[in-house]
Amino acid sequence: xxxxxxxxxxxxxxxxxxxxxxxxxxxxxxxxxxxxxxxxxxxxxxxxxxxxxxxxxxxxxxxxxxxxxxxxxxxxxxxxxxxxxxxxxxxxxxxxxxxxxxxxxxxxxxxxxxxxxxxxxxxxxxxxxxxxxxxxxxxxxxxxxxxxxxxxxxxxxxxxxxxxxxxxxxxxxxxxxxxxxxxxxxxxxxxxxxxxxxxxxxxxxxxxxxxxxxxxxxxxxxxxxxxxxxxxxxxxxxxxxxxxxxxxxxxxxxxxxxxxxxxxxxxxxxxxxxxxxxxxxxxxxxxxxxxxxxxxxxxxxxxxxxxxxxxxxxxxxxxxxxxxxxxxxxxxxxxxxxxxxxxxxxxxxxxxxxxxxxxxxxxxxxxxxxxxxxxxxxxxxxxxxxxxxxxxxxxxxxxxxxxxxxxxxxxxxxxx
Amino acid sequence: xxxxxxxxxxxxxxxxxxxxxxxxxxxxxxxxxxxxxxxxxxxxxxxxxxxxxxxxxxxxxxxxxxxxxxxxxxxxxxxxxxxxxxxxxxxxxxxxxxxxxxxxxxxxxxxxxxxxxxxxxxxxxxxxxxxxxxxxxxxxxxxxxxxxxxxxxxxxxxxxxxxxxxxxxxxxxxxxxxxxxxxxxxxxxxxxxxxxxxxxxxxxxxxxxxxxxxxxxxxxxxxxxxxxxxxxxxxxxxxxxxxxxxxxxxxxxxxxxxxxxxxxxxxxxxxxxxxxxxxxxxxxxxxxxxxxxxxxxxxxxxxxxxxxxxxxxxxxxxxxxxxxxxxxxxxxxxxxxxxxxxxxxxxxxxxxxxxxxxxxxxxxxxxxxxxxxxxxxxxxxxxxxxxxxxxxxxxxxxxxxxxxxxxxxxxxxxxx
Numbered sequence: 001x002x003x004x005x006x007x008x009x010x011x012x013x014x015x016x017x018x019x020x021x022x023x024x025x026x027x028x029x030x031x032x033x034x035x036x037x038x039x040x041x042x043x044x045x046x047x048x049x050x051x052x053x054x055x056x057x058x059x060x061x062x063x064x065x066x067x068x069x070x071x072x073x074x075x076x077x078x079x080x081x082x083x084x085x086x087x088x089x090x091x092x093x094x095x096x097x098x099x100x101x102x103x104x105x106x107x108x109x110x111x112x113x114x115x116x117x118x119x120x121x122x123x124x125x126x127x128x129x130x131x132x133x134x135x136x137x138x139x140x141x142x143x144x145x146x147x148x149x150x151x152x153x154x155x156x157x158x159x160x161x162x163x164x165x166x167x168x169x170x171x172x173x174x175x176x177x178x179x180x181x182x183x184x185x186x187x188x189x190x191x192x193x194x195x196x197x198x199x200x201x202x203x204x205x206x207x208x209x210x211x212x213x214x215x216x217x218x219x220x221x222x223x224x225x226x227x228x229x230x231x232x233x234x235x236x237x238x239x240x241x242x243x244x245x246x247x248x249x250x251x252x253x254x255x256x257x258x259x260x261x262x263x264x265x266x267x268x269x270x271x272x273x274x275x276x277x278x279x280x281x282x283x284x285x286x287x288x289x290x291x292x293x294x295x296x297x298x299x300x301x302x303x304x305x306x307x308x309x310x311x312x313x314x315x316x317x318x319x320x321x322x323x324x325x326x327x328x329x330x331x332x333x334x335x336x337x338x339x340x341x342x343x344x345x346x347x348x349x350x351x352x353x354x355x356x357x358x359x360x361x362x363x364x365x366x367x368x369x370x371x372x373x374x375x376x377x378x379x380x381x382x383x384x385x386x387x388x389x390x391x392x393x394x395x396x397x398x399x400x401x402x403x404x405x406x407x408x409x410x411x412x413x414x415x416x
Numbered sequence: 417x418x419x420x421x422x423x424x425x426x427x428x429x430x431x432x433x434x435x436x437x438x439x440x441x442x443x444x445x446x447x448x449x450x451x452x453x454x455x456x457x458x459x460x461x462x463x464x465x466x467x468x469x470x471x472x473x474x475x476x477x478x479x480x481x482x483x484x485x486x487x488x489x490x491x492x493x494x495x496x497x498x499x500x501x502x503x504x505x506x507x508x509x510x511x512x513x514x515x516x517x518x519x520x521x522x523x524x525x526x527x528x529x530x531x532x533x534x535x536x537x538x539x540x541x542x543x544x545x546x547x548x549x550x551x552x553x554x555x556x557x558x559x560x561x562x563x564x565x566x567x568x569x570x571x572x573x574x575x576x577x578x579x580x581x582x583x584x585x586x587x588x589x590x591x592x593x594x595x596x597x598x599x600x601x602x603x604x605x606x607x608x609x610x611x612x613x614x615x616x617x618x619x620x621x622x623x624x625x626x627x628x629x630x631x632x633x634x635x636x637x638x639x640x641x642x643x644x645x646x647x648x649x650x651x652x653x654x655x656x657x658x659x660x661x662x663x664x665x666x667x668x669x670x671x672x673x674x675x676x677x678x679x680x681x682x683x684x685x686x687x688x689x690x691x692x693x694x695x696x697x698x699x700x701x702x703x704x705x706x707x708x709x710x711x712x713x714x715x716x717x718x719x720x721x722x723x724x725x726x727x728x729x730x731x732x733x734x735x736x737x738x739x740x741x742x743x744x745x746x747x748x749x750x751x752x753x754x755x756x757x758x759x760x761x762x763x764x765x766x767x768x769x770x771x772x773x774x775x776x777x778x779x780x781x782x783x784x785x786x787x788x789x790x791x792x793x794x795x796x797x798x799x800x801x802x803x804x805x806x807x808x809x810x811x812x813x814x815x816x817x818x819x820x821x822x823x824x825x826x827x828x829x830x831x832x
Contacts, residue, residue: 327828
């Protein structure tokens with residue numbers, strides 16, 4: 001992300017990522033879990049506790065950090081800080097793993113002099129290997145000594161949460177609330193790159209804002225935003241044991257706390273949060289393992305949003321569609337066949353499909369499109385597949401990447 | 417398949433594939449749709465009509481042959497013959513495609529001098545290209561002139577239904593019915609190799625038997641057999657516009673027609689049919705595009721068969737599991753994580769996983785297995801992943817293959 005300010009529609013894009021919003025400090029340090037990169041991140045609310053919400057993996061195989069953070073948030077709805085380590089997911093480690101996670105939270109609580117129940121945890125990396133607790137202890141102390149709110153601190157933190165990602169993922173926007181007039185910032189960082197695997201992925205998102213908002217409203221906004229962003233993201237269809245997305249609100253913007261989810265201020269905040277989450281999710285797809293391009297699958301013309309989502313997801317996850325995207329093959333047959341097996345009834349004779357802007361299928365049959373020209377239009381870093389099923393007004397988008405030789409190499413050559 | 421007889425449990429494996437059962441003739445000829453291989457198959461019941469059943473793709477994008485054959489079977493439950501072409505799926509061709517399919521059936525009906533409603537059709541190959549009707553007409557005439565019931569004729573027919581498959585898939589077994597004592601044969605042929613795609617796949621199965629059986633009972637047996645065979649098969653999760661499996665019964669075994677699905681004779685037939693279908697389905701997975709090994713995913717210890725099926729399917733379709741299999745990586749984390757996202761609740765602490773016979777996960781954590789030894793045990797043509805969830809008595813199996821560089825090459829380098 002460029003760090004200069006620019007206007008995108010109703011929002012100004014600003015520098016500072018996860019500390020662009022007022023009231024937060026962050027540090028990203030290296031304790032030695034990873035070979036070269038920073039691997040411990042501490043994100044802290046400066047004054048008192050932040051209102052906090054989280055969404056977590058639906059996988060029944062869950063790491064202790066997921067259980068810990070979800071139950072803390074359910075009990076309190078506020079948090080002082082999040083401690084994150086990268087390089088070791090602390091998953092599949094049985095009861096000792098649960099103990100280590102609590103110990104990690106306790107060390108962060110000690111460093112910040114707050115009760116342990118105010119600390120959230122996140123881990124990502126190798127599964128089934130015990131956390132190297134001694135270096136994590138010194139890493140947490142080190143991070144607490146280096147907290148700051150500069151854009152550099154934010155980028156160091158964004159590096160400290162990565163695993164096989166090839167670049168950091170940060171974004172922030174600023175906008176005035178339409179009713180109260182207070183200027184609010186929403187920003188964050190994410191990591192992804194592949195999926196669950198013994199030395200890799202997990203999707204993590206950390207969003208901060210200075211808006212003042214009631215706990216329930218904050219949670220509603222996060223659930224809605226993740227439903228159309230991180231939950232519409234697929235690199236290979238595998239959810240992780242550790243997937244988590246957190247939202248902390250400091251209240252430093254000074255507005256009267258928003259509680260009414262029907263208010264214009266709530267809607268403006270929810271829109272900005274959704275925009276930030278979609279941006280951070282797309283960055284994950286762009287950085288998918290072996291990815292050569294970011295692909296948006298847009299499905300329109302269904303009876304319900306859920307129908308559109310199912311069809312978009314099935315297309316976005318199809319290995320045949322993804323290998324065709326890698327090969328710049330305008331393969332309408334694979335797209336339609338994937339749509340057809342999504343579990344949604346439709347009449348192929350009413351379906352239309354567009355690839356990189358060209359109509360390739362209409363009225364139950366392929367159009368006479370210029371295949372070499374469409375193939376050339378596909379040889380880009382970012383493109384859209386649009387399928388309209390012609391049966392309603394609902395729509396949805398999914399974000400994915402192509403399937404390359406490198407995907408197979410990365411995932412076949414690595415050994416547990 | 418070896419053509420020699422051998423005993424497998426209660427069945428004798430016999431030569432002759434789709435004409436091993438008495439009462440059928442078949443031909444496989446080349447009319448020129450494919451560059452080199454035979455591409456027209458005609459399978460005929462010798463005397464009168466066969467009792468017939470079929471199961472068809474659940475994809476809402478269906479080729480005209482699927483609609484034609486399904487509605488003929490629903491109306492009559494009998495058939496004289498099946499005409500098959502390979503190299504062109506006649507899908508995505510709009511109304512002209514429907515006309516061409518009917519014309520193909522009519523030509524077969526003319527050659528056999530029977531009403532067109534007694535002819536079933538199947539097509540596989542390129543989507544969105546009109547059928548080359550002139551050569552198909554001559555191909556059907558040619559096939560009708562070369563009908564026979566030798567093992568050679570069966571193998572020629574098994575070749576004539578292939579697309580990108582690298583070998584023919586035939587199998588047949590013979591056994592006595594326990595009650596009536598009549599000796600019955602069940603045999604058939606299949607093709608698959610990949611999935612739907614503009615120049616490839618589609619799963620097709622053609623099974624014949626000489627048993628005499630009521631139409632409803634025959635259909636029940638086929639639905640049950642496909643549920644645990646062809647419907648438990650995944651190469652890449654993509655169903656086709658043309659997937660079909662047919663079962664024709666000539667009645668030439670001379671038994672009193674089986675109508676009672678609770679009878680021992682019915683059960684013996686259903687068991688043999690299931691055995692044949694599983695064999696033919698496994699051959700498809702073994703010949704999956706780019707496959708280097710056939711993998712059986714066995715899931716036990718669930719509350720219901722449906723739960724076991726869901727978990728087995730999710731593991732069998734996971735690109736991460738499939739690339740690990742290609743790389744001979746004993747990656748228990750990917751297997752467990754795939755199980756965890758299948759939509760079935762279970763306690764990971766009760767789960768156990770075995771890879772190529774070695775226990776790699778138990779009590780919520782990996783075992784201290786010898787990774788190089790397990791990796792070596794994975795470097796074979798055929799292996800099993802067994803996951804036990806420890807919560808019930810139900811189980812299911814899925815058949816799949818690994819994901820290799822060649823899978824990406826075959827599917828990315830081909831251009832529509």
